Amino acid sequence: MSVLAYLIPISLILGSVGLAAFFYTLRSNQYDDPEGDSRRILSDEWDDKPKP
Amino acid sequence: MTAQLRPSLAACPACVAAPHDSAEQAPTEARLALSLPGIHCQACISAVERELSAHPGIHSARVNLTLKRALIEAEPDLRAADLIPVLESIGYEAHELDLAALAATQNDKAGRDLLMRLAVAFFASMNVMLLSVSVWSGASDATRDMFHWISAAITFPAIIFAAQPFFANAWTALRVGRLNMDVPIVLALVLALATSLWETSLSGEHAYFDAALTLTFFLLAGRYLDYRTRAVARSAAEELAALEVPRAIRLLDGDEYEVPVADLAIGDLILVRPGGRMPVDGEIIEGRSELDRSLLTGETLPVFAEPGLAVSAGEVNLTGPLTIRATAVGEDTSLHRMTDLVAIAESGRSRYTSLADSAAKLYAPGVHILSALAFAGWYLYTFDLRMALNIAAAVLIITCPCALGLAVPAVTTAASGRLFKRGMLIKHATALERLAEVDTVVFDKTGTLTAGAPQVTNLGDHARGDLEIALALAEGSSHPLSVALTRAARTAGVKPAGVQDITEVPGYGAEGLFRGQRVRLGRAAWVGAEQDSQTAAWLDSGSGEAQAFLFTDALRPGAAEAVQALKDAGKDVLLISGDSTGAVEDLAGRLGIAKWVAEALPADKSARVQMLTEQGKKVLMVGDGLNDTAALAAAHVSISPASALDAARVASDIVLLGQDLSPIAEACAVAQKATRRIRENFRIATLYNVIAVPLAIAGLATPLIAALAMSTSSITVSLNALRLR
Numbered sequence: 113m114s115v116l117a118y119l120i121p122i123s124l125i126l127g128s129v130g131l132a133a134f135f136y137t138l139r140s141n142q143y144d145d146p147e148g149d150s151r152r153i154l155s156d157e158w159d160d161k162p163k164p
Numbered sequence: 165m166t167a168q169l170r171p172s173l174a175a176c177p178a179c180v181a182a183p184h185d186s187a188e189q190a191p192t193e194a195r196l197a198l199s200l201p202g203i204h205c206q207a208c209i210s211a212v213e214r215e216l217s218a219h220p221g222i223h224s225a226r227v228n229l230t231l232k233r234a235l236i237e238a239e240p241d242l243r244a245a246d247l248i249p250v251l252e253s254i255g256y257e258a259h260e261l262d263l264a265a266l267a268a269t270q271n272d273k274a275g276r277d278l279l280m281r282l283a284v285a286f287f288a289s290m291n292v293m294l295l296s297v298s299v300w301s302g303a304s305d306a307t308r309d310m311f312h313w314i315s316a317a318i319t320f321p322a323i324i325f326a327a328q329p330f331f332a333n334a335w336t337a338l339r340v341g342r343l344n345m346d347v348p349i350v351l352a353l354v355l356a357l358a359t360s361l362w363e364t365s366l367s368g369e370h371a372y373f374d375a376a377l378t379l380t381f382f383l384l385a386g387r388y389l390d391y392r393t394r395a396v397a398r399s400a401a402e403e404l405a406a407l408e409v410p411r412a413i414r415l416l417d418g419d420e421y422e423v424p425v426a427d428l429a430i431g432d433l434i435l436v437r438p439g440g441r442m443p444v445d446g447e448i449i450e451g452r453s454e455l456d457r458s459l460l461t462g463e464t465l466p467v468f469a470e471p472g473l474a475v476s477a478g479e480v481n482l483t484g485p486l487t488i489r490a491t492a493v494g495e496d497t498s499l500h501r502m503t504d505l506v507a508i509a510e511s512g513r514s515r516y517t518s519l520a521d522s523a524a525k526l527y528a529p530g531v532h533i534l535s536a537l538a539f540a541g542w543y544l545y546t547f548d549l550r551m552a553l554n555i556a557a558a559v560l561i562i563t564c565p566c567a568l569g570l571a572v573p574a575v576t577t578a579a580s581g582r583l584f585k586r587g588m589l590i591k592h593a594t595a596l597e598r599l600a601e602v603d604t605v606v607f608d609k610t611g612t613l614t615a616g617a618p619q620v621t622n623l624g625d626h627a628r629g630d631l632e633i634a635l636a637l638a639e640g641s642s643h644p645l646s647v648a649l650t651r652a653a654r655t656a657g658v659k660p661a662g663v664q665d666i667t668e669v670p671g672y673g674a675e676g677l678f679r680g681q682r683v684r685l686g687r688a689a690w691v692g693a694e695q696d697s698q699t700a701a702w703l704d705s706g707s708g709e710a711q712a713f714l715f716t717d718a719l720r721p722g723a724a725e726a727v728q729a730l731k732d733a734g735k736d737v738l739l740i741s742g743d744s745t746g747a748v749e750d751l752a753g754r755l756g757i758a759k760w761v762a763e764a765l766p767a768d769k770s771a772r773v774q775m776l777t778e779q780g781k782k783v784l785m786v787g788d789g790l791n792d793t794a795a796l797a798a799a800h801v802s803i804s805p806a807s808a809l810d811a812a813r814v815a816s817d818i819v820l821l822g823q824d825l826s827p828i829a830e831a832c833a834v835a836q837k838a839t840r841r842i843r844e845n846f847r848i849a850t851l852y853n854v855i856a857v858p859l860a861i862a863g864l865a866t867p868l869i870a871a872l873a874m875s876t877s878s879i880t881v882s883l884n885a886l887r888l889r
Contacts, residue, residue, distance in 0.1 A: 116307075120314060124291060131287045138276055138283075148229030151206040157214075 193223065194240040197261040198247065199407060200232050208256065215254050219247065231399075233261065261406040275388075275395055281326040282384045288322030289377035293871075296374040300868050305367075312364040315373040319357065327353055327380050329387065345524040345569065348531045349383060352376075352560035359557040362550070370554065375561050375870045382878045383569045390573035390593075393580045397591050401819060405810055412436075412443040415487065432490045436481045438642060445496070446488035448473045452671030453484040454643070458610040460790045461742045465699055468671055468687065478790055478809060483643050484670020518594040519842050520572040527568065535559040538861045551863070558865040562856045567877040571845035574885035579838035582889055587822035588803075588831055595817035597842075598801040599835035601782045605730050605828075606773060606795070608787035609741035609751055612805060613727075614717035615823070618645055618699060620652040622714045626703075630711060632661035634703045637674040637685040640666045645701045646674070646685075649713055673701070681706030688712075698746060716750065720805075722826030727755045729829030736781070740764050740772060742791050770794035786828065788812055803828060834888070841888055845881045852877040 137143070203212065209227045212234060216225035221239040228235065236247070244260035251258040295311040303311060330353070334346040353376050360371040410425035415433040425443045428434065436442060438453070454466040457479050466482055469475070475488060539556035543549065580590045590596060607613050623631070635653040638646040639660060663683060666676035673686015684691045684704040691704035693712070700712040730737055739760040741748045748762035761772065769787075773795045776783050785792070785799035788808035793815045796802040802816040805825075813819055820827065856873040859865045 116310075120295075123294070124318075127287055127291055131283060134283050135280065138279060145228040145230045148209060148227060151229060152209065154206045155210050157210060 193237055194242065195263060196236040196238060196242070196244045196247070197263050197406070198234045198236065198244060198251070199259045199261050199403065200227070200234055200251070200256055201259075202255075202257045203227065203229060203232055211254060212251065212256060215250060216247065219250055222247075231403075233403075234258075259407055261403065262410065263406070272395065275391055278329070278384065278388045278391055281328070282381070282388055284322055285326040285377060285381040285384055288318050288326070289374065289381050292318055292374045292377055296371075296867065296871070299371075308369075309364065309367050312360075312371045312373070315371065316361055316364055319373040319377055323353060323357065323376060323380060326384065330380075330383065343524075343528040343532075345520070345528060348528050348560065349379070349564060349569075351532070352557075352564045353379065355553075355557045356561050359553050363554070366550075370867055372557065372561055372867050372870065375867055375874065378871060378874055379561065379564055379566055382566045382874070386569040386573045389570075389577045393573070393577045393590070394593060396584070397580065397589050400589050400821070401591055401813065404806055404813060404819065410443065428490055428493050430490050430493055432493075434488050434490060436486045436488060438481055438483055438485060440481050442475050442477050442479045442481070442488070444488075444490045445474070445476050445492040446490045448475060448486055449489050450487035451484050452669075453486050454482040454671055456480040456482055456644075458789065463610070463743055465744070470671060483641070483668070518572070519597055519839070519846075520568075523568060523571075523846055531560065531563045534563065534857070534861075541861075542863065555860065555863050555865075558860045558863075558870065559857065561870050562860045562865060562873055563853050564874075566874050567849035567852065567881045568846065570878055570881050570885075571849060572842055574882045575838050575841045575845065575888065578885045578888040579834055583827070583831055583834055586827045586830060587820060587824065588827050589819040589821060590817070591819060592817040595801055596835045596838050598782070598817070599784065599832060600839040602735065602784040602801060602832060604736040604738065604776055604781040605784045605786065606738045606740055606776075606799070607727075607757075608769075608785075608789060608792045608795075609739060609743055609748060610717065611788040611807065612786055612792075613720060613723045613739070613751065613755065613825070615720045617718050618648045618715040619718045620649055620713055621716050622712075623652050623656060626711060626713070628658070629661070630703060630705050631656075631658045633663060633678055633683050633705050634685055634713065636660035636663040636678075637666060637676060637683065637703075638701075641668050641674050643673075645699070645713075645715060648715060649701060678706065717747070719751075719754070720823060720825050722824040724755055726825040726828045727757060729826070730832070731756070733829065733832060735784075735832070740769050740795075742766075742769075742789075766791040766794055770798045773798045784832075785816075786825075787816075803831075838888060841885060845884055848880055848884065849877055 142149075200208075200212065203209065209229060212227050213225050216222055216234065216236060221242040223237045223239075225234055225236045227233070248258045248260065292315045295315050299308050299311050327350075330346045330349050333344065334350040337344040337347055356372040356376045360373050360376075363369075363371055411422055412425050412428055413435040414421050414423050414428065415435050420435060428444055433449070434443065434446065448469055448471050450471060451469075452471075453469045455469045455475065456466055457463055460476060460478050469481075469486065474491070475486075535556045538559045539552050542555050543552035546552065576590075576593070576596055579596055583590060626634070631653055635650060635658050638649040638653070641647075661678060663676040663678045666674055668674045669686070669690075671687075672690040673684060675682060675684040675686075677683070682704075683706050685701055688694060688700065688702050688710075691702040691710045693702045693710040699715040699717075701715070702710045702712050704710045727737055736759070737757050739748065739752050739755075739757045741760070741762055742764055743762060745762040748760055752758075752760040761768075764772070769792060773783050773785055777798070777800065782800040785796050785802040786804070787793075787796055787802070788805050790809050790811055792804075793809075793811050796804060796812060796815040801818070803818040803820060804812045804816040805820045806813075806822075808816075808819075818831065852873055856865070856869065859869060
């Protein structure tokens, strides 16, 4: 059962990484325009280099 | 329902890195917002952004497709009015939005806060559930204890953060000595955590950490749904308000300056162009024109305006430019005084208790008594404090209103979403429940049942020659009657006569020379005829009697269907208008409304609505004008079209976004269905309790049974709500 000593912390850490990522997206307004964002990926503008 | 609330300042990570905060402080930059109702696809986004970015003076432009808006950062001297033609030239309709009016939804802190708590509750409950499943499937002794301790370590901080809204609500209720839904929730959470920790420290078998977290998660989900539904409606309502940018033209030493209405002071000279709305109360000192007062009084007949006449904010100038001297500004204008009436009428409505509230009133004391009885019974039977406390906690957790918390918001979200697609904005939380009870519908006439656009009724009665002269005179004018006459005559295939020297005399009409004769089209008195009650333009063709072109107000699309459908649904339909008897009688006849009242003053309207209410009727008021606001607020529930004055929209519970009136009848049906679903949901939630509570009281409940009962009831309730879509 000693494998639990690794697995439980790992699962918790991975989960908190996901939670932290969600917080980051929330704080940086990434849910402001879900419809627009889902369509912007179809644009070929700024495909070569990121928008300045 | 993908609409989100915050206009995007920076929606991509790269823009977040850019220091856009400094842009707001720097005086070299102005922010503008445009509403783009026509955009719908990727190509639209690219086209608009490319066009705007290429325009000189614009630093950056970003389109938000969800909100159908463009946010622009530009040089301070750039005005939105310059950009609208640019976008219209590439085929996109654009309107300026007042950023100040949008401010309330700009930073949606409350929604973000709830979402964050929801995420924490979800993360924690999934982790704890993983450990709990191991315990339920047979982990024992030291392993079980370790799992319980880890669960406790996750649960305590998570609950302390995520359940804060419940703690705060319960505390506010308790402080004033009341019980609400949050009091049993908080008690259940605290008791569950305390007994579970105690059990864990004694190496006990049952711990309810997972139940406490899933409970928080489901309840937060209900809160968030509820919040989102209202926030979407609020932001759409704010956008309507933001479309009317409050600007006026102030005259100073003969120069014109465009200034915000808020900056106007008493004594200022203000220029109001034809088609413009009076920004303040005042007195005309220069110019002649006609005024449309229909939004204030309901009269459709334009009023002649000349120097010396007092005007009120909200009236529309029709023909010639007017210069007015402000006599009352801001809060003192008659437009604002109306809001006092509204405030008085509204106090009656807040007495309505929603279904959720009445359920909570039954539920909260019942749960407390039940769990106290279970505790007392088991303690007296066994004298085992630990066991009695455990059972009391189990009762509280199992009865906890997971499903009750979701029952109402899940249904209102589904119903509001469905009505939103049909162009109705549900602004008030309990509007749907109140709409479901309606048995009497009161309509206003001008601007509500009618579109406010005149139509010629007697074109066929006139000789061809007269029509040609009338068309020639009407074509040069932008007066609504002239425009309607031109359109009707053109459709009938009439060609304009060769009238020369056509001049428009503001406030009177148009005149010209035809074969050496003076011809006139305009007000009755000006062409030498008797004024009667019907809207008319008179033609003096130089030979014989002056002739009248009669006009009637065109019906709004869907008005007849809405009235018919409401009558078919067994509702009483009334028409109360401030307009003249003839016009109201005519319209009532056309729509088949048997009960009508004409020449009603604003106070009459609300008095009649109140009288109906006292007779036990549940009144739905549909109106748009300032004269309707008090009646809108006094009614059981109220609807106003998007074209209504701001004050009327604020006073009403539901805003109709499109031109079409027919969704009103559908809304009543949807509201009734929604209320039925809410009641069904309450019954489902009760049924689960009826099954699970005896188990809990008998001491047979385990954390597994609690988790199963809670999840299944919440999911059934949500699925039942989705049937509305």
